[in-house]
Amino acid sequence: MKMKFNLVVLAALLVLTTACKKENVNDKEVLLDTISAQRPEAVETTTPTAQVPADGKYSTMTFQKEEHDFGTIKQGDKVSTDFQFKNTGExxxxxxxxxxxxxxxxxxxxxxxxxxxETGxxxxxxxxxxxxxxxxxTVTILCNTKEGNKILNIHANIEVPNKN
Structure with missing residues (x-):
């Protein structure tokens, strides 16, 4: 009797869990469809779908550097760097x-x-x-290269100032 009860509870939890997941996915799809219909520029895909151009020619981002180390900085510092690139594609x-x-x-x-x-x-x-x-x-760049994205990296060692 106790075994039947446990199986029924387990089956009910499985059904509820599966139903919730399906509902959430549908809700997300409806939300994305609504946003894209109202403001297509607001929808961003996290996984680019690189389509082959009709002429077969791609752009290519060639960076002078893809990583930058700010070295040791103090907590609260605001720093910046420029990543120069050239379109070496077609x-x-x-x-x-x-x-x-x-x-x-x-x-x-x-x-x-x-x-x-040209450069940028x-x-x-x-x-x-x-x-x-x-x-x-990291900074993830979504673009129309064959890969569909590029990742740039920054590093820093942040020191906390003494409170003396």
Whole structure:
């Protein structure tokens, strides 16, 4: 009798868990559909779907550096660096978004197309407020390259000032 009760409870939990997951996925899809219908520029895909261009030509981002170390900084310092790149591909480079791994890392990127052979800059600002020790942050760039994205890295060693 006790075994039957446990099986019934287990089955009920399984059904409820599965039903909730399906409902959440549908809710998210409805929300994304609503947002994209009202403001298509507000919807960002986290996994780019690289489509082969009709002419088969892609843009390519070639960076002078893909990583920057700010060295040792004091907690609360605001620092920034520029990541220079060149479009070494055969098509216009279009950056659709650039996102920091947290709110303390803010990228600024070109909003216009970068033609083949032209250069551009992505400025990355980092606010060390509330951080301490060795810190690694990333910036993910979504663009129309064959890979669909590019990741830049920044590092810092943040010292907490003495309160004496």
């Amino acid at each position: 098509a216009d480079l279009i950056i659709t978004s650039a996102r920091g791994s947290c709110g303390c890392t803010v990228p600024e990127y070109p909003k216009t197309a970068i033609k083949p052979g 800059t992505i400025k990355v600002s980092f606010d060390s407020k509330g951080k301490q020790g060795k810190t690694n942050k």
